[in-house]
Amino acid sequence: MEKRPFVALQALDELWFQVGGTLCNLSCTHCFVSCNPSNDSFKFLGLERVKRFLRESVDLGVKEYYFTGGEPFLNRELLPILEETLCYGPASVLTNGTVFQEKNVRELRRIADGSRYTLELRVSIDGPTAEINDPLRGAGAFDAALHGVDLLVQEGFLPIITVVQTWPEEQSLVLLAQFADVLRRRGYTRPRLKLLPTLRIGMEAMRTRGYTPEERVHAEMLEGYDVQRLICSHSRIVTDRGVAVCPILIEEPGAHLGETLADALTPFAVSHAACYTCYLYGSICVNASTASPGRDR
Amino acid sequence: MSRPQDVGRAKKSPAEAPVALFGGVYSNHIALEAAIESARSRGALQLYCLGDLGAFGPHPDLVFPVLMRHGVQTMAGNYDDSLARGLEDCQCGYTDPRDNHFARLSYRYTFEKTSSANKRWLAQLPRQIRFEYCGARVLLSHGSPRRMNEFLWESTTPDHFIEKLFREFACDAIFATHTGIPWTRRLGGDRLFVNVGVLGRPANDGTTSVTYALLSPGAEGLAVEIVRVNYDYRALAREMREEELPLEFVETIETGWWTTCLEILPGKERARGKH
Numbered sequence: 001m002e003k004r005p006f007v008a009l010q011a012l013d014e015l016w017f018q019v020g021g022t023l024c025n026l027s028c029t030h031c032f033v034s035c036n037p038s039n040d041s042f043k044f045l046g047l048e049r050v051k052r053f054l055r056e057s058v059d060l061g062v063k064e065y066y067f068t069g070g071e072p073f074l075n076r077e078l079l080p081i082l083e084e085t086l087c088y089g090p091a092s093v094l095t096n097g098t099v100f101q102e103k104n105v106r107e108l109r110r111i112a113d114g115s116r117y118t119l120e121l122r123v124s125i126d127g128p129t130a131e132i133n134d135p136l137r138g139a140g141a142f143d144a145a146l147h148g149v150d151l152l153v154q155e156g157f158l159p160i161i162t163v164v165q166t167w168p169e170e171q172s173l174v175l176l177a178q179f180a181d182v183l184r185r186r187g188y189t190r191p192r193l194k195l196l197p198t199l200r201i202g203m204e205a206m207r208t209r210g211y212t213p214e215e216r217v218h219a220e221m222l223e224g225y226d227v228q229r230l231i232c233s234h235s236r237i238v239t240d241r242g243v244a245v246c247p248i249l250i251e252e253p254g255a256h257l258g259e260t261l262a263d264a265l266t267p268f269a270v271s272h273a274a275c276y277t278c279y280l281y282g283s284i285c286v287n288a289s290t291a292s293p294g295r296d297r
Numbered sequence: 298m299s300r301p302q303d304v305g306r307a308k309k310s311p312a313e314a315p316v317a318l319f320g321g322v323y324s325n326h327i328a329l330e331a332a333i334e335s336a337r338s339r340g341a342l343q344l345y346c347l348g349d350l351g352a353f354g355p356h357p358d359l360v361f362p363v364l365m366r367h368g369v370q371t372m373a374g375n376y377d378d379s380l381a382r383g384l385e386d387c388q389c390g391y392t393d394p395r396d397n398h399f400a401r402l403s404y405r406y407t408f409e410k411t412s413s414a415n416k417r418w419l420a421q422l423p424r425q426i427r428f429e430y431c432g433a434r435v436l437l438s439h440g441s442p443r444r445m446n447e448f449l450w451e452s453t454t455p456d457h458f459i460e461k462l463f464r465e466f467a468c469d470a471i472f473a474t475h476t477g478i479p480w481t482r483r484l485g486g487d488r489l490f491v492n493v494g495v496l497g498r499p500a501n502d503g504t505t506s507v508t509y510a511l512l513s514p515g516a517e518g519l520a521v522e523i524v525r526v527n528y529d530y531r532a533l534a535r536e537m538r539e540e541e542l543p544l545e546f547v548e549t550i551e552t553g554w555w556t557t558c559l560e561i562l563p564g565k566e567r568a569r570g571k572h
Contacts (some may be wrong), residue, residue: 011443060461061457062457062458063453088455089458090452090455117455118450118452120564158568172394173394195392287563288561289448289561289562290453
């Protein structure tokens with residue numbers, strides 16, 4: 001029988017929260033978790049549940065906290081959740097940027113200024129033009145997200161714009177430069193852009209294609225490979241159904257490891273198709289300010 | 298066990314004399330000389346360098362004789378490790394194309410200009426240094442005690458993460474560099490985490506000075522001071538121009554603002570800079 005490619009958790013450095021569940025105001029055609037306005041298969045996380053895991057994270061020495069969904073800002077408890085989290089450590093929110101209101105952004109500013117730790121806002125916009133972005137994220141999403149970026153920049157934030165690469169690799173440099181120009185012209189004078197590969201699961205598998213049977217990680221592929229590149233060697237995610245291995249695989253059977261962080265520290269077999277993308281590209285989900293992925297010894 | 302002493306007390310025994318901790322030198326031999334002079338004038342007998350001797354600046358070989366002449370106890374950083382092993386890059390792990398472009402220029406220049414003898418010297422450097430100071434177990438690391446190239450920024454390093462490092466590495470004080478921006482955090486029980494900053498370039502604060510850390514016995518436990526060093530940055534900038542290093546690097550030396558490697562800065566640290 002073939003040996004399974006188990007990866008041990010080396011240290012729980014990043015704790016993720018599926019704080020927005022699977023609810024999203026957008027229905028992106030490349031979403032790897034199939035989030036949309038009516039998908040409530042994963043529910044919002046409440047402040048009390050987040051607090052419980054924040055407390056548990058202390059002894060484990062968690063270094064960073066990430067909040068994703070769905071759209072996290074649909075969760076009305078998100079701001080108090082962030083304020084609480086920033087008492088523990090740095091927080092990053094992954095948002096589509098389309099649901100900000102001025103008063104919420106002002107409140108975010110107050111919360112960010114009240115902590116010694118960084119609050120990062122990562123806004124997903126998938127290209128420098130509506131013509132590239134909107135077929136993926138929906139009509140009007142480009143303008144709505146840029147308006148969200150404007151609000152953040154006006155309050156002094158430097159949002160990280162995450163861009164899923166849906167074009168041939170050789171076009172990336174030009175498109176990123178074009179995107180930076182678009183942002184500068186709107187007043188975001190020092191834009192931060194982060195390019196991400198697509199993940200061929202969820203909606204994306206239907207938009208383009210899923211993984212082929214050959215695109216899998218096998219045990220022998222981990223020999224001599226730096227497993228620090230894999231997010232499952234340093235992350236876990238809290239959902240309303242328990243703790244899962246990583247933010248990519250929450251809908252997958254076998255990805256849920258237990259009810260507490262202590263339950264979820266077990267090794268994980270990176271046998272899922274999407275693990276192949278993580279294997280190739282490294283921990284794409286974490287911020288660049290985090291330990292250099294894939295270069296550690 | 299020696300008792301913590303007041304910083305100002307005269308005639309310290311060698312064990313109680315201040316200790317100087319230098320971060321990445323980045324080939325800035327002029328700032329290194331100035332920092333050593335500063336540390337000696339402050340009574341430091343033991344001098345340590347936490348690695349990354351080359352990068353960014355001119356004439357990398359000039360740093361080595363300075364370190365040796367002054368008996369600076371030196372450990373390896375990721376740049377030193379890359380040079381010693383002939384790796385393709387500096388292991389900083391940039392993903393931004395512009396940052397990568399400049400990192401490659403810097404690494405290629407430093408690799409070509411570092412002698413084989415100095416590369417061999419880099420290969421034998423320790424990856425950590427431990428010593429006892431005023432009863433405290435002190436651990437010197439480059440990035441972090443667990444990873445040579447881990448960035449420990451003030452705004453992304455929780456107290457409980459540092460506590461874990463103290464537990465796992467059985468120490469009371471940790472000194473690191475690698476990020477380029479100094480900071481200090483005191484935790485319960487007189488324990489201490491210090492990022493000593495770097496000598497190689499300013500700390501993205503709009504000044505031309507660079508920093509090192511001075512450890513000394515305090516009234517209550519260890520005392521640490523981030524010491525600013527002014528040096529002849531114009532002379533360094535001149536050398537960099539003569540060597541045709543990127544003008545973006547020269548600008549950083551002359552203005553105190555980082556122009557490259559910005560991707561790795563967390564939001565709070567980035568917001569304090571200009572670019």
